[in-house]
Amino acid sequence: MQANAQRRPLAVLAGLAGVSALVLLPAASQAAALASTAPAARLENTAWVVERLGERPPVGSTSLTLRFENGRVAGSDGCNRYGAPVTVRGSALQVSQRGMSTKMACPPAVMQQAETFQNALRNSRAFRFDGGRLRLLAADGRTLLVLAPQAQQLVGSTWRVAGFNNGRQALVSPILGTSLSLRVLKGGQLTGSAGCNSYTAPVRLEGTRLRIGAPVATRRRCPGAGVMEQERQFLAALPTAVTLRLEGDALELRRADGAIALSLRRIAGS
Missing domain, CATH: 2.40.128.270 (Lipocalin)
Structure with a gap:
């Protein structure tokens, strides 16, 4: 109950949620x-x-x-x-x-x-x-x-996770006091923080389509209600993303069914 109380729902415009990816x-x-x-x-x-x-x-x-x-x-x-x-x-x-x-x-x-x-x-x-x-x-x-x-270059950019799909058809924000991130590296790699552990994952980018492989994370245990469950949900959401939409400093990764897998904001200077 404590972990749920620390989360806040993210506003999603239902009328735009099913829009197909823009090439x-x-x-x-x-x-x-x-x-x-x-x-x-x-x-x-x-x-x-x-x-x-x-x-x-x-x-x-x-x-x-x-x-x-x-x-x-x-x-x-x-x-x-x-x-x-x-x-x-x-x-x-x-x-x-x-x-x-x-x-x-x-x-x-x-x-x-x-x-x-x-x-x-x-x-x-x-x-x-x-x-x-x-x-x-x-x-x-x-x-x-x-x-x-709109610039479309993602390699070298770093993003803060504003919301992720928890696997129960809900887009939730990170637990207060935790930070989830994603950085796109040369050579087809993602890296970042899952809120407790750091992770890496292979990625293939083709225009507005992408394919993310299974993430590999370090194995620390972190204190705090819901932190490890949040990490599990976030890492599970990553490989479900198949399309991206970049608008200004906002990046959305969407699943094949059109639902948002991850909502991100660019970190200044990246």
Whole structure:
């Protein structure tokens, strides 16, 4: 009972949970491919990170993301996840007012930024590529958003585990006072902390698909209610991941059935 009391459920947007994996080009390849394609087609299956809202950069360490897939836009507004239909004809663009969003509360400055971002999306009427960047424009031609291609490089990055599937169809956060991590190494290896022991596992990355082998961990016993059971659940969740979704500083690893296996946040500087 004590271990359960230390966990808190993670908010998941049911309407987006079953979205199929997006095949993303590396940022440099994505920018190069845009140059030789018709305007509308150049947006499909691309992912972006906001550099500027009007004349201002995003607040603090928040990451605002936008991706185009199958007639929809989706991503994070820095606080909540969102999704909405989008119509693109030539260089004209319009995001539907009938979108969906999670309902998490965030600090006032972040909430205000999220509202500004959502208004910019709804008021966008055209787009333009500019030096590898994407500009979303108002009806009068003003730039509402400037976005850069989402980097897809994972090798050398380090991630903090925000949530993991406990094997009972629930995504749970780590026990308070424990830290779970994942680092992607050269040569197809993962390493990190399982909350008590360190572990390694082989990994094969192919675009947005991955295959993780059975983890091997050290054998320390650690005190604390539920710590060793948490480690067992986390290490069991790792090999179930078959697809990844990278948006800004957030990484989701999903199982074959679409359920989230791991939810991670990039550690600054990695």
